[in-house]
Amino acid sequence: MSHEIEQKALASYLEDHNLKHTRQREAILNVFLSVKGHITGDELQRRVRERHPGIGYTTIYRTMKLLCDAGLATPRHFDDGVTRYEIEHEHHDHLLCVRCGRIVEFECQMIEQAQDRIVARYGFRLLRHRHELYGHCADCQRHTPDASADASDGS
Amino acid sequence: MSHEIEQKALASYLEDHNLKHTRQREAILNVFLSVKGHITGDELQRRVRERHPGIGYTTIYRTMKLLCDAGLATPRHFDDGVTRYEIEHEHHDHLLCVRCGRIVEFECQMIEQAQDRIVARYGFRLLRHRHELYGHCADCQRHTPDASADASDGS
DNA sequence: ATAGATGCAAATGTTTTGCAGGAAA
DNA sequence: TTTCCTGCAAAACATTTGCATCTAT
Numbered sequence: 001m002s003h004e005i006e007q008k009a010l011a012s013y014l015e016d017h018n019l020k021h022t023r024q025r026e027a028i029l030n031v032f033l034s035v036k037g038h039i040t041g042d043e044l045q046r047r048v049r050e051r052h053p054g055i056g057y058t059t060i061y062r063t064m065k066l067l068c069d070a071g072l073a074t075p076r077h078f079d080d081g082v083t084r085y086e087i088e089h090e091h092h093d094h095l096l097c098v099r100c101g102r103i104v105e106f107e108c109q110m111i112e113q114a115q116d117r118i119v120a121r122y123g124f125r126l127l128r129h130r131h132e133l134y135g136h137c138a139d140c141q142r143h144t145p146d147a148s149a150d151a152s153d154g155s
Numbered sequence: 156m157s158h159e160i161e162q163k164a165l166a167s168y169l170e171d172h173n174l175k176h177t178r179q180r181e182a183i184l185n186v187f188l189s190v191k192g193h194i195t196g197d198e199l200q201r202r203v204r205e206r207h208p209g210i211g212y213t214t215i216y217r218t219m220k221l222l223c224d225a226g227l228a229t230p231r232h233f234d235d236g237v238t239r240y241e242i243e244h245e246h247h248d249h250l251l252c253v254r255c256g257r258i259v260e261f262e263c264q265m266i267e268q269a270q271d272r273i274v275a276r277y278g279f280r281l282l283r284h285r286h287e288l289y290g291h292c293a294d295c296q297r298h299t300p301d302a303s304a305d306a307s308d309g310s
Numbered sequence: 311a312t313a314g315a316t317g318c319a320a321a322t323g324t325t326t327t328g329c330a331g332g333a334a335a
Numbered sequence: 336t337t338t339c340c341t342g343c344a345a346a347a348c349a350t351t352t353g354c355a356t357c358t359a360t
Binding site: 111129131134 | 296
């Protein structure tokens with residue numbers, strides 16, 4: 001488990017910033033690290049509450065902001081307007097199934113290069129980008145191969 | 156002005172769907188069509204009110220949904236959580252300046268092809284995508300070449 | 311002891327909905 | 336005159352903030 005590394009990273013971040021090590025922060029970090037994919041503030045608080053009732057949204061959100069600042073988490077904003085947090089790791093983009101919610105990460109050097117050319121063409125300096133592909137995953141195509149209308153989010 | 160075309164498209168859409176042609180809808184469509192780029196519901200209502208006081212957010216939002224359904228407008232969700240509407244036209248993606256808010260449209264066949272390959276690799280069926288590049292435009296680099304920290308909130 | 315953290319309630323900002331009155335067909 | 340629209344107020348949501356209280360250090 002490389003979770004220990006992250007635990008330590010948080011500890012030193014807290015120390016460096018004169019922040020306190022609390023029961024709540026530890027609980028939230030543990031749940032967050034145990035999640036492999038992406039998790040919303042809402043679901044995070046539900047899971048944290050299983051073992052630590054009483055921890056409210058406020059603390060969840062404040063702590064996640066802390067983890068993001070510490071470089072341990074990255075916030076992601078997909079098409080549904082809910083912030084999801086993922087463990088910070090190498091740059092990548094996402095492929096999302098609009099039926100089951102599955103999220104797959106991908107990375108493509110060719111696209112990155114194409115982006116650089118586009119940015120250069122318009123004289124921009126690129127800071128970040130977001131690239132999301134929305135569709136139906138293989139499983140969902142199998143289960144209901146004939147899609148009628150996906151209510152999710154137009155376009 | 157090809158606006159006439161759009162006026163007619165709306166008229167026949169309304170007719171086909173048993174919807175009524177009202178003063179408000181006309182006013183909103185006119186302002187919307189007069190905007191070249193992307194506009195938020197908020198700004199749209201401010202502009203509509205200049206000539207038609209009394210029109211509220213409710214009608215703006217309801218009408219924009221109508222225009223989207225009619226295929227005349229497309230809703231866009233960028234990084235700041237505010238819906239922007241643009242006149243529906245050929246597929247394209249966006250390059251956004253996080254300092255001044257400028258929005259440039261781009262289109263890249265090579266990226267589209269790369270996307271298709273990625274989607275195929277994971278067995279997905281692609282429905283739509285969003286690809287946004289955030290950075291500083293040439294003008295903003297010139298005015299304040301040394302960027303310190305740009306809050307993610309680039310309205 | 312004291313800076314910093316917590317949790318509740320209330321506020322935020324954007325978009326939507328319930329409802330009663332108003333206008334197009 | 337019936338059906339569809341409108342505007343207001345209030346609700347919905349996800350997230351944030353004010354504030355009094357509590358707790359690591």
